[in-house]
Amino acid sequence: MASTVDLLPLKKALALLPQRFKGPGGVVGVVADGKVLATQAWGYADMATGKAMTVTTRLPICSISKQFTCAVLLDMLGDPARLDGRVADFLPNLQGRLPTVANLCNMQSGLRDYWAMTVLHGARHDGVFSREDALPLLAHMRTVHFAPGQRYSYSNGNFRILAELLEAHSGRTLAELYARRLFEPANMHTAELTADTSVPADGVVGYEGNESVGFFPASNGIYWIGDAGISASMEDMLAWESYIDATRDDPQGLYRRLAQPQTFSDGKSASYGFGLSYGQLGDVALTGHGGALRGFRLHRLHAASKRLSVVVLFNHEADAYEAASMVMRAALGQPEPVITRQLVAPEWEGRYLDRENGLLLDISIGDGQINAHYATSGETLGADMGTIASSPMMKLRRDGEVIELERLRENLVSVAGRIAGVSASDLAGRYFSPELDGTLEIKAAGNALSGRFHGMLGDGLVHPVYPVGADVFVLSCRRSMDAPAPGNWTIQIKRNEAGDVCGLMIGCWLARNVSYQKIG
Numbered sequence: 001m002a003s004t005v006d007l008l009p010l011k012k013a014l015a016l017l018p019q020r021f022k023g024p025g026g027v028v029g030v031v032a033d034g035k036v037l038a039t040q041a042w043g044y045a046d047m048a049t050g051k052a053m054t055v056t057t058r059l060p061i062c063s064i065s066k067q068f069t070c071a072v073l074l075d076m077l078g079d080p081a082r083l084d085g086r087v088a089d090f091l092p093n094l095q096g097r098l099p100t101v102a103n104l105c106n107m108q109s110g111l112r113d114y115w116a117m118t119v120l121h122g123a124r125h126d127g128v129f130s131r132e133d134a135l136p137l138l139a140h141m142r143t144v145h146f147a148p149g150q151r152y153s154y155s156n157g158n159f160r161i162l163a164e165l166l167e168a169h170s171g172r173t174l175a176e177l178y179a180r181r182l183f184e185p186a187n188m189h190t191a192e193l194t195a196d197t198s199v200p201a202d203g204v205v206g207y208e209g210n211e212s213v214g215f216f217p218a219s220n221g222i223y224w225i226g227d228a229g230i231s232a233s234m235e236d237m238l239a240w241e242s243y244i245d246a247t248r249d250d251p252q253g254l255y256r257r258l259a260q261p262q263t264f265s266d267g268k269s270a271s272y273g274f275g276l277s278y279g280q281l282g283d284v285a286l287t288g289h290g291g292a293l294r295g296f297r298l299h300r301l302h303a304a305s306k307r308l309s310v311v312v313l314f315n316h317e318a319d320a321y322e323a324a325s326m327v328m329r330a331a332l333g334q335p336e337p338v339i340t341r342q343l344v345a346p347e348w349e350g351r352y353l354d355r356e357n358g359l360l361l362d363i364s365i366g367d368g369q370i371n372a373h374y375a376t377s378g379e380t381l382g383a384d385m386g387t388i389a390s391s392p393m394m395k396l397r398r399d400g401e402v403i404e405l406e407r408l409r410e411n412l413v414s415v416a417g418r419i420a421g422v423s424a425s426d427l428a429g430r431y432f433s434p435e436l437d438g439t440l441e442i443k444a445a446g447n448a449l450s451g452r453f454h455g456m457l458g459d460g461l462v463h464p465v466y467p468v469g470a471d472v473f474v475l476s477c478r479r480s481m482d483a484p485a486p487g488n489w490t491i492q493i494k495r496n497e498a499g500d501v502c503g504l505m506i507g508c509w510l511a512r513n514v515s516y517q518k519i520g
Helices: 007-020 060-077 082-092 101-107 114-120 131-139 158-172 174-183 232-248 254-258 320-332
Strands: 025-032 035-046 208-210 214-219 230-232 276-281 286-292 298-304 308-314 352-355 359-366 369-373 377-383 388-389 392-397 403-407 412-417 429-433 438-445 446-457 461-468 474-477 486-493 501-507 510-516
Touching: 007 025, 007 035, 007 320, 025 232, 025 320, 035 232, 060 082, 060 101, 060 158, 060 174, 060 230, 060 254, 060 286, 060 298, 082 101, 082 131, 082 158, 101 158, 114 131, 114 446, 114 510, 131 158, 158 174, 230 232, 232 298, 232 308, 276 320, 286 320, 308 320, 352 403, 352 461, 359 403, 359 486, 369 392, 377 392, 377 461, 429 501
Parallel strands: none
Antiparallel strands: 025 035, 025 308, 208 214, 276 286, 286 298, 298 308, 352 359, 352 412, 359 369, 369 377, 388 392, 392 403, 403 412, 429 438, 429 510, 438 446, 446 461, 461 474, 474 486, 486 501, 501 510
C-alpha cells in the first residue's frame, strides 16, 4: 500500500535530531513510495577543517554492509547451499557439525565473534588488523556457542567467511561484485568497498566522546570485508531504498528474497536473516540493520507494508537506532513511547551467574524500572512488585535466588543464580588457552587485580579485573578494535580436588566460554 505521511510531525522530528543526538555531524533521509521525501544534513564531516556534512558525504556504513554481501550471494548463486562444501576450508579445527552458508547468513553458526576474539589474541584498540590476520584467527576456533541452527548469536566472522567464499567462487573481488550486481543496478553512484578503515572515504572523520568529555577523532586500523567495509553517501543509501521499492512486487527482487522469514532448527521463527534484523515499531513490521565503528553510528529501517524507509548516519557515537526509530515513528504518525514507572520489588537487585553461557546478569533498580546488563549493552525492563520483568528483547522470571531468563530473539532460555560469597585472593597467575594458543596474565598490584592477554595479535593492554563473588570476577574492556567493545568479560575460576586454582573460563556475550589452564 502507498504511504501517507504527515509532513509536519516529520519535519519536527528531523529538526530535533541535532539537539537530541548531539555530536559533530549527521545526515538523515526518508523515502516514501519509492521517492525521496526528506533529507537533512548538519554539522561537520571534519571539525578540524570545518568541512560540512552533506548528503553526498560518504560514511562507512559498517555492518549495514552485511545485507549487500548476502544480496550478492543470492544474486550470484540463488541457493546458498551450493557453497556449503567450502566452509570447512576456513574452520579446519572446529569440532562437531559445521555451519552451513545459510547458518552464516542468519547468525546461527554458533561461532564466536572474531572482533571480540581479537581482545583475547592480544590486540590493542589502536592496533592494525590486516586482511591476512582474519583467516588464521578463524582457523583457531574449535568450539562454538551452540549447535549450528539452534540459536542466534551475532558473529561478524560469519560474513568474513562469506566474502572469501564469494571471491573464490566468482574469481572477482567483492568490490567488483558489489559494484556490478548491486551499486550499478540501484544507482548507488558513489558507493564502494573501502575495507581499510584507516583511510575513510571523502576525508570524513569519526569522533569518539560525548558532550560531557568532548569529542575527539577516532583512530581505526582494521581491515574488514563482507561483515562491513562499504562507504556510501546518503544519496547512495536513499537510492538503495528506492530500488527496494521499485522491485517490491518482483518475486525475484533481491530485497524481497533477503527479507524472507527465517527459522531456527526447531522450527521457531528467527529475528535475523541474510543480513537483516526483523523488528516492530508499534504494529508495523520492520527490517533493518545498524552499523558501528569507533567514531561512527548508523542505522536504516524499512517498513515494507507502508513503503517507508529511514536512514540515519552519524560521525559520532550517539544512538542511531533510536534516531531512526524517532523519525520512523513521526513518518508513521505514531506517538512517542510512554515510559511507565511503578514500584519494583527490591529482591530483583543483584548479580546472577548464567553458568551455561558463562555470563553475568547484573540487575539494578532505578526510576521505577529494572536495568539489566547481560548482553553487549544494558536493557530496561518493565516490572512491578511481582516476579516477572520483560522488554522486547528479554523476559525474566524470578524464583527466590534464581532467575530464568529468556532471550526472545536469540531462541535462548537459561537460568542464572544469585552470586554470593567473597572472591578469593588466589586468582593471580598465568593461564594458557589451547584453543587460542594464547595466554592471560593476571597480576595483583596492592589490592588491585589486572589482566593482560598475549597472542597472535600481540601483547594487549592491561585491563582492570574486579571481584564479583565467590570465584567470579569481571575483566573490563571498554575499548577494542571493533565498536562497541566487548565490555565486561566474566571470569569463572576452576579448581582441582585440592581446592587450588587450576584454570578459568572467560567469556562475553559475543565470545562465550573460552577455557584456560593455569600454567604458572
